[in-house]
Each structure stands twice: as C-alpha cells, then as structure tokens.
Amino acid sequence: MRIAGILLGLVLAAGFSGPVYAQQTAGQRTLALDARLAGDANRTRLVIDLNRKVEVRAYQIANPNRIVVDLPEVTFDLPVGAGKQSRGLVAAYRYGNFAPGKARIVIDLREPANIDKTFVIPAVEDQPARLVIDLVRTDAATFLKQAIIPEKPQPNAQVQQQTTDTRPLIVIDPGHGGPDTGAIAKTGDEEKEVVLQVAKQLRAELLRTSRYRVLMTRDDDTFVPLEERVSIARTNGASLFISVHADSLSKGTGEASGATVYTVSERASDKEAQSLADKENRADILAGYNLATQPDDVANILFNLAQRDTMNASAMFARTLVGTLKKSARLHKSPLKSAGFVVLRSPEVPSVLLELGYLSSPADLKQMTSDAWREKVSRSVVEAIDKFFASRTSTVVGR
Numbered sequence: 001m002r003i004a005g006i007l008l009g010l011v012l013a014a015g016f017s018g019p020v021y022a023q024q025t026a027g028q029r030t031l032a033l034d035a036r037l038a039g040d041a042n043r044t045r046l047v048i049d050l051n052r053k054v055e056v057r058a059y060q061i062a063n064p065n066r067i068v069v070d071l072p073e074v075t076f077d078l079p080v081g082a083g084k085q086s087r088g089l090v091a092a093y094r095y096g097n098f099a100p101g102k103a104r105i106v107i108d109l110r111e112p113a114n115i116d117k118t119f120v121i122p123a124v125e126d127q128p129a130r131l132v133i134d135l136v137r138t139d140a141a142t143f144l145k146q147a148i149i150p151e152k153p154q155p156n157a158q159v160q161q162q163t164t165d166t167r168p169l170i171v172i173d174p175g176h177g178g179p180d181t182g183a184i185a186k187t188g189d190e191e192k193e194v195v196l197q198v199a200k201q202l203r204a205e206l207l208r209t210s211r212y213r214v215l216m217t218r219d220d221d222t223f224v225p226l227e228e229r230v231s232i233a234r235t236n237g238a239s240l241f242i243s244v245h246a247d248s249l250s251k252g253t254g255e256a257s258g259a260t261v262y263t264v265s266e267r268a269s270d271k272e273a274q275s276l277a278d279k280e281n282r283a284d285i286l287a288g289y290n291l292a293t294q295p296d297d298v299a300n301i302l303f304n305l306a307q308r309d310t311m312n313a314s315a316m317f318a319r320t321l322v323g324t325l326k327k328s329a330r331l332h333k334s335p336l337k338s339a340g341f342v343v344l345r346s347p348e349v350p351s352v353l354l355e356l357g358y359l360s361s362p363a364d365l366k367q368m369t370s371d372a373w374r375e376k377v378s379r380s381v382v383e384a385i386d387k388f389f390a391s392r393t394s395t396v397v398g399r
C-alpha cells in the first residue's frame with residue numbers, strides 16, 4: 001500500500017499496551033504541553049512537548065502543500081497563539097481532534113518541503129517526551145512525488161439515529177472543529193468554540209419545547225468533513241438543517257458587524273457572500289482533508305427543479321429567522337444573503353447558515369461569548385423554527 005510505504009515515522013509507544021486509539025482514562029491522557037519552531041528556510045524543525053511517548057505518522061499533502069501529522073487522542077494544552085507564527089518553511093500550523101480517538105496537526109508550508117525525519121523522544125528525567133518533525137526544502141515536483149492522498153476520517157456512528165419518533169428532526173451544525181479553528185479573534189477566541197457554545201444552547205432550548213428531535217453534527221471539538229455534515233442531515237431525514245458560524249474580516253478590509261442568514265445559491269448575492277462561501281468551503285482543506293479526493297456527489301449536486309421546493313423552504317426559513325433575530329441580535333446591514341456553501345447543498349433538506357456576527361468586531365465578540373446573548377439568540381431561533389413548521393403544516397393542510 002502506498003500509504004504504508006511512506007510511513008515516515010512510526011514510533012511505538014513504549015510500555016503502552018492495548019490499542020493506541022482506545023478511549024483513554026484521565027490518568028492516561030496524552031497531553032501536548034508546548035511547541036516551538038526552529039531553523040530557517042532550508043531546514044525547519046517543529047518540536048512538540050508531550051507528557052509521554054506516542055505513535056505518530058506524518059505525511060505530505062499537495063494543493064495546497066501541507067504536512068499532516070496524525071496522533072492518537074491528544075489534549076492540546078499549547079500556549080495561546082501556538083502555530084500562528086511563521087518560521088522557515090512553516091507558514092503556520094493547526095491542531096485538534098480529527099476523529100474519535102485521533103488527533104491531527106496540520107502544517108501549512110511556505111515552500112515545498114519534504115519530511116526528513118519524524119520521531120518521538122521518550123521523556124527523560126525532567127525533560128518531557130518530544131515529538132520532532134524535521135522538514136527540508138525541496139522543489140515542487142519532488143514534493144508532489146512524495147505527497148499522498150489522505151485517508152478519509154471514519155464517520156462518527158453516534159450521529160446516526162434509528163427512531164419511530166415523528167417529530168421534526170432539526171440538525172444543528174456547529175461550523176469547523178478540531179484542526180480547523182475557523183475564524184480567530186484578536187483575543188484568541190476561536191470560531192469553532194464560539195459556535196459550539198451557541199449550538200449547545202440552541203439544542204437545549206429546542207429540546208425544552210418537546211416539539212423537536214435534535215441532532216448535532218458535532219458536540220465536541222472534533223473535525224467533521226463538510227460532506228458528512230450534509231449526509232448526517234440527509235440520512236437521518238432531517239426537516240431542517242442549521243449551520244452555525246461566526247465571520248471575521250481581516251485587517252484593512254473594512255468593518256462589519258451583526259448577524260447574517262445565508263441560503264445556498266449557484267451565484268453569490270454579493271462579493272462578500274462569495275468570499276465567505278470560499279472561506280467556509282475550505283474547511284476540509286484546513287483540516288488536512290481534501291475535497292478533491294472524495295467522490296464529490298455533494299460538491300457536484302446539480303441545481304435542478306427537484307431542489308426548488310427545498311430552496312423555497314430554505315428561503316422562507318431564512319426570512320423568518322431574520323425576522324425573529326431582530327429582537328435579540330444586531331443584524332448585518334444586509335442580513336439575507338446567498339452563496340454556494342457546500343454544507344447547504346442537501347437537495348431535500350431546507351438548510352440555512354447563520355453567521356452570528358463578526359469575531360473581528362469587539363462588540364459582536366463580547367455578545368457572542370456571553371451566556372445571556374446565547375440564550376436570547378437561541379430563543380429567537382426556536383421562535384423562527386416554530387413559525388416555520390406552523391406555516392408548513394398549514395400549507396399542507398390547505399392544499
């Protein structure tokens with residue numbers, strides 16, 4: 001197998017018996033405690049301090065050029081800002097849970113670089129165990145020769161439900177997760193965490209009504225591929241799919257604040273919507289998982305007449321949601337937009353993407369991270385969902 005041939009650093013955990021990917025108890029948890037980059041544009045070394053030795057596997061992925069390091073479950077307790085500074089061949093790196101029992105570090109490269117060595121040094125006396133990744137500069141052609149197609153993460157079995165319950169199923173989709181942090185505020189607050197907290201609050205408010213079943217595409221800090229988010233909604237027969245995000249404007253691109261509700265469209269409603277969809281659709285790439293390597297039935301779903309009902313329902317819910325959000329949140333100056341979001345492309349599930357606000361706006365950030373705001377906004381979303389299903393039921397009855 002090609003992947004096995006390019007297994008670059010296989011280091012078996014010393015004194016660790018039993019499956020490496022097994023659920024770890026608190027006492028056995030693997031911790032990543034510190035990280036540093038050294039070297040220059042020809043040779044760069046990334047060192048991660050761990051509390052113990054683990055098995056790692058590193059490989060190269062092209063388009064864009066990245067180094068991916070897979071590890072068993074690791075709790076990343078790295079200093080704030082770790083991975084954000086570039087040095088030598090490394091532009092930046094990200095880390096997080098990639099799948100149940102699996103963690104991943106994704107290194108963005110400034111120049112093509114091969115993995116020279118990957119190894120883990122066991123802890124000695126007062127020195128922690130250290131994961132070392134040595135990168136050496138190469139040319140684009142050589143990089144490509146060494147690059148592999150990454151494995152697909154196993155779908156999380158917990159998000160498949162078998163039930164005879166006929167209440168509408170709402171799928172809440174907190175954006176990003178794991179090595180894909182989403183937008184990052186100046187304060188270090190990450191989109192993946194901000195939206196997860198809102199999604200959990202929304203789930204609680206929805207369950208409180210007893211009128212709905214609720215499923216989340218993730219309820220912890222784990223990566224979920226875009227395609228899987230869509231398939232969770234479709235295979236479970238969702239009645240509504242709500243993806244929750246928070247945007248950010250980069251420095252020098254003006255200011256914006258407030259919430260926006262997006263639906264899917266082939267052509268973006270404006271430039272800002274287009275660039276947001278481009279950004280959100282890159283989530284898989286950021287987590288070291290290429291959209292180009294999967295059967296792209298999601299990316300290539302054609303917009304046809306069969307989808308028109310779904311699109312109309314999505315648009316109706318989006319309008320309703322903007323209406324109820326007015327009471328609890330500041331809205332963006334044009335709060336209804338559309339663009340080609342991969343995650344909204346279920347042909348039969350009405351889907352919207354709610355951008356709660358901007359992490360780049362201090363006022364928005366303050367609100368989005370407050371309990372009171374999360375509660376208020378969640379109630380507004382529930383109100384919109386109630387109205388949506390009330391009007392759909394009456395439409396059906398009136399036919």
Ligand SMILES: [Zn+2]
Binds near residue numbers: 176182183191245246
């Ligand atoms: Zn996002």
